[in-house]
Amino acid sequence: MTNLSSLIRNVPDFPKPGIQFKDITTLIQDARGFHQAIDQMVAVYAGEKINCLVGVEARGFIFASAMAWQMGVGMALVRKPGKLPAATLSESFSLEYGQDALEIHSDALAANSKVVIVDDLLATGGTMLAAVRLVERLQAKVVGCSFLIELDRLGGRQVLQGYRVESLLHYFDSE
Ligand code: AMP
Secondary structure, eight states: OOOGGGGOEEEETOSSTTOEEEEOHHHHTSHHHHHHHHHHHHHTTTTSOOOEEEEETTHHHHHHHHHHHHHTOEEEEEEOTTOOOSOEEEEEEEETTEEEEEEEETTSSOTTOEEEEEEEEESSSHHHHHHHHHHHHTTOEEEEEEEEEEEGGGOHHHHTTTSOEEEEEEEOTTO
């Protein structure tokens, strides 16, 4: 087994002073590490009926698409404003380092479908909560929110209270 934590690179003061950026590019460059991360993220939902995965732009796409491939289900995209070409729904939210909005195609998910939403990292939870709202506005059911990394002290898990939150790696924000 690869120690996945050892494959995450810490980049201090990116994208602005005081932020300790968790860089997953060093993990996905490692074939065994990447494969193991996907296997473990998928294993969490073994035995669950999942109809679709939702990936959050941009790093969430990397993990969601590999998981969807392995689970044999399709994938929907949650993207930054103006990127999706057809009719969309939009939700704004606050980020650890700024303010943003996310969109989903209005026809991306079937009503009552069971979905897992995937991103690389959970910080304050604003991004995932916006994605959850988009999924629920399409009448789909959020079975879980899946992350490679969770920054425990930033409280994202509390923001997502009531939803199943699964993260492979946990850090304090200063690590
Ligand atoms: P939040 O909405 O605060 O939970 O922020 C989560 C989103 O911002 C995810 O899409 C992450 O990719 C990104 N993000 C926030 N903080 C960090 C960090 N310290 N290192 C890497 N990515 C981060």
